[in-house]
Amino acid sequence: MTVWPVLRRGMQRQLRLREGTKLPLIAGHKLLYRCNLECDMCPFWRRPDEELLNLEQERRMFGRLADAGVLFLGFEGGEPLLRPDLPSIVKEAHDRFHTSVVTNGFLLARRIDEFARYLDFLFVSIDGIGALHDRLRGIPGSFDRAVKGIEAARERLPVAMSFTITRHNLDDAIRVLDLARSLGVGVNYQVAFDYSTAGALSPFGEALRRTLERLRAAKGSGAPIVNSRGYFDSVLRSWFDGGAPWECKPWLTINVDPTGKIVLPCYVLNEYGGERTIWETDVAELWQTIDWAPYRSCNRCALSCYLEPSLFTWASPAMVKDRILDSVVHWIQRPKPAAAPKGAGPVPVRAS
Numbered sequence: 001m002t003v004w005p006v007l008r009r010g011m012q013r014q015l016r017l018r019e020g021t022k023l024p025l026i027a028g029h030k031l032l033y034r035c036n037l038e039c040d041m042c043p044f045w046r047r048p049d050e051e052l053l054n055l056e057q058e059r060r061m062f063g064r065l066a067d068a069g070v071l072f073l074g075f076e077g078g079e080p081l082l083r084p085d086l087p088s089i090v091k092e093a094h095d096r097f098h099t100s101v102v103t104n105g106f107l108l109a110r111r112i113d114e115f116a117r118y119l120d121f122l123f124v125s126i127d128g129i130g131a132l133h134d135r136l137r138g139i140p141g142s143f144d145r146a147v148k149g150i151e152a153a154r155e156r157l158p159v160a161m162s163f164t165i166t167r168h169n170l171d172d173a174i175r176v177l178d179l180a181r182s183l184g185v186g187v188n189y190q191v192a193f194d195y196s197t198a199g200a201l202s203p204f205g206e207a208l209r210r211t212l213e214r215l216r217a218a219k220g221s222g223a224p225i226v227n228s229r230g231y232f233d234s235v236l237r238s239w240f241d242g243g244a245p246w247e248c249k250p251w252l253t254i255n256v257d258p259t260g261k262i263v264l265p266c267y268v269l270n271e272y273g274g275e276r277t278i279w280e281t282d283v284a285e286l287w288q289t290i291d292w293a294p295y296r297s298c299n300r301c302a303l304s305c306y307l308e309p310s311l312f313t314w315a316s317p318a319m320v321k322d323r324i325l326d327s328v329v330h331w332i333q334r335p336k337p338a339a340a341p342k343g344a345g346p347v348p349v350r351a352s
């Protein structure tokens with residue numbers, strides 16, 4: 001999306017935010033559950049897909065999200081690049097939102113030309129170097145395909161790797177930064193959560209603490225890490241140092257499942273069971289009826305799509321610069337498709 005509509009809608013959104021009013025800012029939408037990989041930690045590829053939304057239904061959903069104040073829309077799945085109609089869906093969304101996709105990259109080199117011009121940011125999942133990535137992702141060759149996809153995509157739009165930290169890839173969490181530098185992209189990290197219907201791979205104990213400390217230090221030394229410093233600080237403080245929990249604000253991120261149902265209060269606690277379809281719902285109204293207080297000190301997961309927006313505060317000038325001003329400058333300076341810079345650039349929080 002161009003910068004002026006998002007700024008205008010951002011200001012309108014601010015005006016609606018009277019004290020106590022809650023509105024979603026970011027939307028994550030799973031386009032399907034089906035996937036071409038089989039990651040042990042992931043519950044989604046194991047689920048059958050019901051009927052998926054068509055373009056008209058997606059369009060109606062975008063209208064509802066925009067009415068509720070959403071500015072950032074991230075597409076994911078399952079594997080979004082398995083949808084033949086992905087380009088038309090993303091094109092439609094790009095008229096209204098800052099758009100992103102998170103993909104495993106397997107089909108990326110082949111398909112990037114179809115939709116790059118409708119995306120503001122792309123995340124490609126990399127969970128380790130070479131064979132380790134393939135082992136975690138369940139399919140040989142998936143690392144090479146993802147890297148080839150990144151090489152094709154980075155010429156066209158800003159790209160970052162998405163690295164999910166499990167108990168099996170703690171060393172590669174650091175090592176992947178060299179790969180990111182050589183590819184000229186950034187890395188966004190999130191700690192794996194143990195869903196009830198997937199393998200329990202979440203990391204813990206001293207090994208996780210050391211990894212988070214190393215990543216925090218690397219961020220401080222200018223490594224191409226997309227997460228805010230606050231991400232690492234918050235998890236270390238709450239999970240390891242006996243400090244105050246971060247205040248989770250799941251109302252900032254709305255999630256919509258592949259059939260158009262809203263997943264509440266967050267897709268971790270709900271494990272992706274939606275109840276009401278978005279086009280039957282006045283989201284802004286619904287948001288005011290939910291008691292969000294019980295989730296404030298939850299701290300059960302460290303998914304970046306919830307934790308990063310929860311940390312944002314207008315009271316921190318560094319954060320306003322990092323998350324808002326730099327992003328706006330980045331959009332304004334964004335080269336035309338097919339001539340995008342290498343490198344991550346400032347990025348708003350991941351919406352999935």
Ligand SMILES: C[S@@+](CC[C@H](N)C(=O)[O-])C[C@H]1O[C@@H](n2cnc3c(N)ncnc32)[C@H](O)[C@@H]1O
Pocket residue numbers: 035039041042043044076077078079080102103104105124125162163164190191192193194195198303352
């Ligand atoms: C569910 S995938 C969907 C998009 C695409 N298939 C991919 O892998 O990038 C979105 C992100 O969730 C991450 N993920 C998968 N299982 C997870 C878990 N148990 N905890 C945290 N993140 C997880 C993936 O690594 C990926 O970066």
Ligand code: SF4
Pocket residue numbers: 035036037038039042043044045077078079104137
């Ligand atoms: S994490 Fe992504 S690639 Fe892996 S199984 Fe889940 S949906 Fe597929």
Ligand code: SF4
Pocket residue numbers: 248249250265266267268269295298299300301302303306
């Ligand atoms: S910490 Fe995670 S699980 Fe808990 S409410 Fe926030 S998003 Fe949901």
